[in-house]
Amino acid sequence: MHVLRARSAATALTAATAALALAAGAATAAPTPPPPPGSAHMGMGVVEHDGQGGLPPGAPRAVQTEGVDVSSHQGNVNWAALWSSGVKWAYVKATEGTSYKNPYFAQQYNGSYNVGMIRGAYHFALPDNSSGATQANWFASNGGGWSRDGRTLPGALDIEWNPYGAQCYGKSPAQMVAWIRDFLNTYKARTGRDAVIYTATSWWKTCTGNYAGFASTSPLWVARYNTTVGELPAGWGTYTMWQYTSTGPIVGDHNRFNGALDRVRALANG
Known part of the structure; x- marks a missing residue:
């Protein structure tokens, strides 16, 4: 015993x-290091911050048009396969901050165009890096321009969780709104178009105080990985585009344009 x-x-x-x-x-244990500079892309914080539900129904009630967004993570994209699968529009990451340019931009931007898609470029914002005007000029000069050819969408501002640090980039809601306004005003002065705003509702509410003042000019591209688009940021009564998954076929990030292909073309034409 x-x-x-x-x-x-x-x-x-x-x-x-x-x-x-x-x-x-x-x-x-050492904290997880931040990702390397330039590696940010649309929606990389959605699952971590907002979670992920099921996919929306395969046959939406209203006519919608399938699209994708890509960055250097996708490398050389098989655009012919995407076109054959029903994807008709695309956004390609062009720039980030004031020094990064997507090394695959030409293959992605021109490749989508060459198979027949309507395409545009996006900029991943780093509001703690430099002013909105500085980043808008960098974007417009490095792939984010626009022309009325019926096949080029206005540039998109990707403003979401900071993958490298504090989620609101160390800015108060008022400072964040001022930064976004600076970017939008400069981009329009450079291109003649109002930029699309890509964001997630929860981030927008936290980091801008749910500011409603951009809804009258900038189309909304909302990120939510679930069966419905859910609540929209203040001011927008509807969305123009919805990023609904990061695990779609061929490339992960798939989107729906809220309208038929002629409405995508109308946005391109301005």
Whole structure:
């Protein structure tokens, strides 16, 4: 009996020691490092912050048009396969901050156009990096321009969770609204078009205070990975585009334009 008690005590002590060691290891584990500069892309924070539900119904009640968005993560894209699958429009990451340019931009931007798609470019915003005007000029000069050829969509401002640090980039809601306004005004001065705003409702509410003042000019591209689009940011009564999944066929990020193909073309024409 004494031997059994001694063995039980020793086992308990060993287990307690292991638990303490595990807890100490967890406490001293290094934090996950941020991703490398330039690696940000549309929707990379959606699942972490908003979660992910099911896919929307395959046959939407209103006519909608399938699209995709791509960045350097997709590399050289098989545009012919996407076109054959029913994808008719695309957005391609052009720039990030004030120094990054997508090395696959030409293949993606021209390749989508060459198979017949209506395409546009987007800029991943880093509001803690430089002013909105500076980033809008960088974008417009490096792939984010626009022409009335019926096949080029206005540039999109990708404004969402900061993958490199604090989710609101260290800005108050008023400062964030001012930064976005600076970007939008400069982009319109450069191109003659109002930029599309890509965002997620939860981020917009947190980081802009749910500001409603851009809805009258900028089309909304909302990110939500679920069966319905859900609540929209303040001011917008409807969405123009909806990024509904990051796990779609051929390339992950799939979207629906809220209208038939002629409405996509109308947005391109301005």
